[in-house]
Amino acid sequence: MLKFPRATILTLALLIATMMVVALATSAPANAGKLGLGTKATSKQIKAWDIDVRPDGQGLPNGHGSVADGERIFLVKCALCHGEFGEGSGRWPVLAGGADSLDSENPVKTVGSYWPYLSTAFDYIHRAMPFGDAQSLKPNETYAILAYLLNMNDIVEDDFVLSKKNFTSVKMPNADGFIDDPRPDARNIKKRKPCMKNCKKNVKITKRARIVDVTPDKEKNDATSPKID
């Protein structure tokens, strides 16, 4: 039964409609702060680029490879730079050896002696190697090369087969060799104010660059020159 005058009903309807429009425009909290830019990535697109592998095994593709297979592939695709036994050729990195050398004066850091996780090697080899032909290795090939690398570093036996299934069970020798950044360190915390006057009695020169003489304005190709990897 209509109790109100027509005008009031119209006004009310208009008011409700306005409120609804206003409500629609300002609601949808799920899109708060979003600008509506970019396009949704399809699972196909993601699969094509999502190549990373984590220490807990996330990202590992299906596959497997034996030490023997790995040796065959390594000799063809890797040995030219890394040496047949991962000993490094010329300036290319050494991959095997260096066990128990980390606290010596000349530590040798290799996949076996230094890298904490095997997943790092899978991730890196697949994304960046061989140098000049990155991301060309199939999953089985990467597993095989890794198995050979482990064997070269005396971590697995000759008959070992590496696969997605047993991957996370492989523990690297230096897995416990890392601590989180404790800095700041080495600062002069004893003295709030650093010395300004008469701070030392005598000063003498203890080292000089001229004697070492490896500055890049000369032609040099010395194995003992400092280098960056």
Add this chain to the structure above:
Amino acid sequence: MRRSVEWLTATRESSINFTPLHALDGIITPNGLCFERHHSGVAEVNPLDHRLMINGLVDKPLIFSMEDLYRFPRENRIYFLECAANSGMEWRGAQLNGAQFTHGMIHCVQYTGVPLKYILQEAGIKTNAKWIMPEGGDAAGMNRSVPMAKALDDCLLAFKMNGEALRPEQGYPLRLVVPGWEGNMWVKWLRRIEVGDKPWHTREETSKYTDLMENGKSRRFTWVMDCKSVITSPSPQAPLNHKKGHTLLTGIAWSGRGRVSRVDVTIDGGKNWHAAKVDPLSLPMAMHRFYYEFEWDGKPLLLQSRAIDETGYIQPTKDELRAVRGTNSIYHNNGIQTWHVRANGEVENVEIS
């Protein structure tokens, strides 16, 4: 002209070069003089084809074109970028005779870009997301792990440096900016950011960019660049050409933890220190320029600079650093640099007692 140092790296495709610090002034490094290194040559990327993907622990995985990125809110920031291996060759002694080589893996430019937080917000990060993994689109596909707190704090997706497009060797068309943290994390030719709940322990944060201590243990996730300074002139490549008299000394100082609040200079090997004049343009995590004037009596000098940042951290000597870290840590050598000035004006890189 960009020259490669043949013996410094295995090949040219993974080479490095050095900013000519001795020849510069102010705090802005001209684009063509910025040092850089790469791991698979300088990628040539067509900006029309380039895409940035955000995937992983997000509500909606997204792909952005450069045009999309240009429509986000934009900021301009002046930041230094220093390689963690800067001065790395100097751990064992005074080796390279020039500030360009001892300290030249650093530059400072104005970046224009989108704060990363807007991009992550667009995709919607899930509550258990704690890390991001930026990944490059070059042949090396270089990847690192960055904690979410830093990603949301001040990281930028930069597409311009000093007003113009990024140089190809600096990551054209897109690079990540991680203020105050080691240069390797500032991924170039950025193609993807994955969002996750754990770090990836990539090659560049395990095999490399970890600091081996004397006891055989290594520090990891050593991200921040400690406060550091160096006198750029006089230096071996900038000898003194006058016999004696009024002399101006200049250098740069920086800190990954904020502003540099003070720089002290000594000309007698640390017997006496003097406060240098630091240019008033002082920005957090940017280069600072300092000057010191003195009357040179023409006799040999031993020059050093020592910077202090706003956290109170004082730049240590190389001996103080070595006492804590040994000599095999490769990275994060921010020790005080000594130049020996001879009576004839020549300058040499030395270490002193």
